[in-house]
Amino acid sequence: MSKRRARPWLVDDGLWLRIEPLLPSPPPGRQRPGRKPVLEDRRVLCGILFVLYTGIQWEWLPQELGFGSGMTCWRRLRDWNAAGVWRRLHEVLLDELRAADRLDLSRGDRQHPRPGAQWRPKTGRSPVGRGRPGSKHHVICDATGIPLAITLTGGNRNDIAQLIPLLAAIPRVRGRRGRLRQRPKEVCADRGYDHDGYRRQIRARGTKPVIARRGTAHDSGLGTKRWVIEQTIALLHWFGRLRIRWETRDDIHEAFLKLACSLICWRRLHSTLR
Template sequence: MRRHELTDHEWELLAPLIPRAVTGRPRIEDRKIINGMVYKIRTGISWRDLPARYGPWKTVYTRFRRYALDGVFTRALQQIQAQSDAAGDIDWLVQIDSTVVRAHQHAAATGRKGGSSGRTNRNDHALGRSRGGLTTKIHLACDGKGRPLAIILTPGQRHDSICARPLLERIRVPRIGPGRPRCKPDQVVADKAYSSCGFRAYLRKRGITHVIPEKTDQRRNRHSRGRRGGRPPGFDRETYRRRNMIERCFNRLKGFRGIATRYDKTATSYEAAVTLASFLLWAKSV
């Protein structure tokens, strides 16, 4: 095993989920191709600059795009989550937050063409204008141990609160045996960006307790209305201190140079790269 390649344990977890061709010419070993994908995401190099030991770069890229469009890495992430849930290893104190990623000039052209490909069907390919240029925002939900549960990509200027509900609804951890996937956290922890009456009402409707600090202007408005302002929302400071786990999760994801800076033109490819990196984070903990 070389630097930035899959360990034997990681390959054992991923290998059963890789599609295999039944007919056709003999193809390059799957593990070698996947190692090329991981090396590319780890280092952030161009596909054309992949070392020759991973085979033709176009083969690695073509298979990565095929896996991205087919949702192979998404299914792999759900499978390892299901195994951890069956073992009782998931801490359902779910934390949500977002981080902004700068788009490299090689990724910036697609956002202005209006083209769309793959299952994302987004004309902007999750590229948006901000003061720093073109950026992408990664909205993430992680468990209490700092491991990704759900991911959404949006343009960099999109506000966090808009994606709060869709992000929680993306949490679907399958069961190993019979039963529906688990979608409901025990508790949600978030910062002030998610403090809104609508989101709090949504969490209460689903029976999910939450720890979200109240914004200063919201507190002032509630006080100004007197009794009509209602009771202040509950807030557990000790639980809120655990919110640093999602910041650690972002730090580990951005240890992949291909995630810290976006080089992929399409949202499908970049989301697949983030999902593969998330799978590797899970594989280190099981």
């Protein structure tokens, strides 16, 4: 097994070159004489990725790895998310994927419920989880499975209510000369999104809705287009911290979601650059 596969939480040079310019500068007070030296950002980021990959609790982060304490990593994740680091990183990687002709701007979308340990912000009684509290990850991807946007809601929220917010959350993708691309050519979705009112809203945004209708046969062929979103969801939930929502604060869980989307984009781009 390669070193990269054996320890995926180690940040390679290519990814760090893209992240470092996005990080906010430390407060001036951190540099005063007599203060404890600030742990370098790259090592702290490795600690954050260790928690994301393994699903370990923050307080159990092994000190011998040299990534700092779990509380240090938690605070840095919170602050960087508030500064928009993960959102901008995702946009940067999408731009590079489009420039490399690896982004196919036709779309697929779906949601997936995640159980939660207790009642927390953006949780609700999941109708598929015996009424237990949980959250939903709503994802939209391109035709090859690259995640374009992700949102978090309670497990009791109707799937279709997040269709328009997901479309609106897609960033304007650069990477080529000409107009920025944001609207998909078409949106593929399953029967859970079958509603003529939402079809009209999608068409009003300049996008063609390709949504299965309830009561029709299952041999429409739409599944051949939508399998990529299943792959994207599987990749997201391969990260141990995203399988069950342990975070009390919804912004911390959303930070992990955005970071995971960026890592999936980076893997796809890294395979192109090699």
